[in-house]
Amino acid sequence: AQRVTQPEKLLSVFKGAPVELKCNYSYSGSPELFWYVQYSRQRLQLLLRHISRESIKGFTADLNKGETSFHLKKPFAQEEDSAMYYCALTPYGANSKLTFGKGITLSVRP
Amino acid sequence: DTGVSQDPRHKITKRGQNVTFRCDPISEHNRLYWYRQTLGQGPEFLTYFQNEAQLEKSRLLSDRFSAERPKGSFSTLEIQRTEQGDSAMYLCASSIRDRGSEQYFGPGTRLTVT
Numbered sequence: 170a171q172r173v174t175q176p177e178k179l180l181s182v183f184k185g186a187p188v189e190l191k192c193n194y195s196y197s198g199s200p201e202l203f204w205y206v207q208y209s210r211q212r213l214q215l216l217l218r219h220i221s222r223e224s225i226k227g228f229t230a231d232l233n234k235g236e237t238s239f240h241l242k243k244p245f246a247q248e249e250d251s252a253m254y255y256c257a258l259t260p261y262g263a264n265s266k267l268t269f270g271k272g273i274t275l276s277v278r279p
Numbered sequence: 280d281t282g283v284s285q286d287p288r289h290k291i292t293k294r295g296q297n298v299t300f301r302c303d304p305i306s307e308h309n310r311l312y313w314y315r316q317t318l319g320q321g322p323e324f325l326t327y328f329q330n331e332a333q334l335e336k337s338r339l340l341s342d343r344f345s346a347e348r349p350k351g352s353f354s355t356l357e358i359q360r361t362e363q364g365d366s367a368m369y370l371c372a373s374s375i376r377d378r379g380s381e382q383y384f385g386p387g388t389r390l391t392v393t
Binding site: 268 | 283383386
């Protein structure tokens with residue numbers, strides 16, 4: 170069975186502060202991990218995935234198989250980062266269903 | 280092509296009625312997914328298709344739910360004899376059948392069962 174845990178529901182920071190959104194997963198095989206973001210009144214969209222190892226909008230995430238984590242980080246938060254963030258998992262190479270965490274609301278105050 | 284579209288965007292129905300939702304994926308995408316999202320939860324997988332074949336259904340999907348993708352293009356999700364617990368946002372997503380392919384989501388259909 171696959172499980173994604175996002176332990177916090179809300180993170181509120183001031184503009185310019187560092188951000189770390191936590192994600193832990195449980196899966197017996199090799200996972201493929203994603204972060205999806207939903208801005209206010211917009212649809213869910215992919216932010217980044219571990220296989221591409223990219224930095225998107227200043228965000229990075231590293232897959233730590235030892236700790237089964239895929240935390241999302243940004244060194245300096247911007248107000249436009251305020252959104253709902255979901256961590257998701259699918260079996261590696263399967264391109265099948267996504268298992269999502271419950272999500273976390275990031276609020277960046279001016 | 281402006282992305283995945285869903286119709287209707289909102290649906291209010293009385294308990295016991297049947298409802299049907301439609302999803303139009305991005306045209307070249309051969310995989311189509313349905314998810315359900317309730318308040319405070321992430322999207323939860325319901326079922327998915329590759330072309331017209333339904334490859335997987337969640338065990339959470341009761342017999343009152345049925346989905347089709349008759350010509351491998353648009354898909355419909357029908358809920359029969361709706362219950363108040365069916366109230367949720369129903370999301371559709373599509374992707375290309377390639378490893379690591381991104382799923383593109385539609386805006387969702389919000390169902391309210393009164």
